[in-house]
Amino acid sequence: MARRLPIPLSVHVPGDSVLHRAPAPAKLAGLIAFILVVSLGARTIALAGAAVAVAAAGYPVARIPARVAAWQMLGAVPILAGIAVLQAITASPQRAAVMFLSILACVVAATLLTLTTRVSEMMDALDRALAPLGRRGFPARTVSLALSLTLRLIPLQVAAVQEVLDARRARGARGSPAAFGVPVVIRTVRRAEAMSDALLARGVGD
Numbered sequence: 001m002a003r004r005l006p007i008p009l010s011v012h013v014p015g016d017s018v019l020h021r022a023p024a025p026a027k028l029a030g031l032i033a034f035i036l037v038v039s040l041g042a043r044t045i046a047l048a049g050a051a052v053a054v055a056a057a058g059y060p061v062a063r064i065p066a067r068v069a070a071w072q073m074l075g076a077v078p079i080l081a082g083i084a085v086l087q088a089i090t091a092s093p094q095r096a097a098v099m100f101l102s103i104l105a106c107v108v109a110a111t112l113l114t115l116t117t118r119v120s121e122m123m124d125a126l127d128r129a130l131a132p133l134g135r136r137g138f139p140a141r142t143v144s145l146a147l148s149l150t151l152r153l154i155p156l157q158v159a160a161v162q163e164v165l166d167a168r169r170a171r172g173a174r175g176s177p178a179a180f181g182v183p184v185v186i187r188t189v190r191r192a193e194a195m196s197d198a199l200l201a202r203g204v205g206d
Contacts, residue, residue, distance in 0.1 A: 012114070012115065012116070012117065012118050012119070013062075013064055013068065013115045013116065015062060015063055015064075015116070017061060017062045017063050017116070018061065018062075019058060019061055019062040019112070019116045020062060020116050022116075023125075024117050024118075024121035024122055024124065024125040025125040025128065025129065027113055027116070027117055027125075028113070028122065028125050028126070028129070031109055031110060031113050034051075034054075034055070034105075034106070034109050035106050035109070035110075037051075038051045038102050038105050038106055039102065039106075042098065042101070042102045042105070043098065044098065045094065045097050045098055045101065048097070048098045048100075048101035048102045048105065049101050051101065051102065051105035052101050052104055052105040052108060054105070055105045055106075055108035055109040055112065056069075056108055058109070058112045059112060062112065062115065062116050064112070064115055064116075068115075072111045072115070073104075073107070073108065073111070076104070076107045077104070080100050080103055080104055080107075081100065083099070083100070083103075084096040084097065084099060084100035087099055087100075122144075123144050123145060126143070126144030127141060127144050130143060130144060163187070164183045164184050164187070167183070
C-alpha cells in the first residue's frame, strides 16, 4: 500500500511561525488584497508566475512541510489544467497560461491561510467584518460559517481522493474512472449530509 502523505484532517497545521501568530483579520485582508492584485494586475505569464512564487514563498515562512504543501495542490492542479486546455483551444495558449497561473496563485494563497489559521479564528474575523451588515438583518454568522467551511473543505476533499486511491492500490485496482469517481462522490455526499445534520442540530439556517 502506498504511504499516505501527512495531510492533517483538521486542516490547520499548528505552529509558532510569524504567519501562525498573525491576526486572522490581517491574514484575511491580505488574502483578499492578494487576490484582487492578481486578478487585476497579472496580465502576462511572467507576472502570473511571479504571483505563484510569492504565494508559495509563504509555506517555508510558515514552516509547512514541503510534501504537505505539494499535496494540497494535487486536487486543484488537474482541474485548473483542464480549464486551461479549453481556454487555449477557445482563446490562446498565452491567455490560458496566465489564467492557470493566476488562479493557482490564489489557490496557493488561500490554502496557506487554512493551514495557518483555525476555523474558529476565521469565523471570528469574518463575524467582526460583517457585523455592520448584521445589524441591518444580513445573516453575518451564517455567511461567515459558510465561507470558513468552504476554505476548510478544499483540503479535506483532497484527503478523500487520497483515501480512495490508497484503497484502490491496496486491491490492485487500475484504470476505471467510474470505479474511482463513484467512491469519491459517495464520500463527498456523506460528508455533506453529516455536516448538514450537524449544522441543523445547532440551529444554523433556522
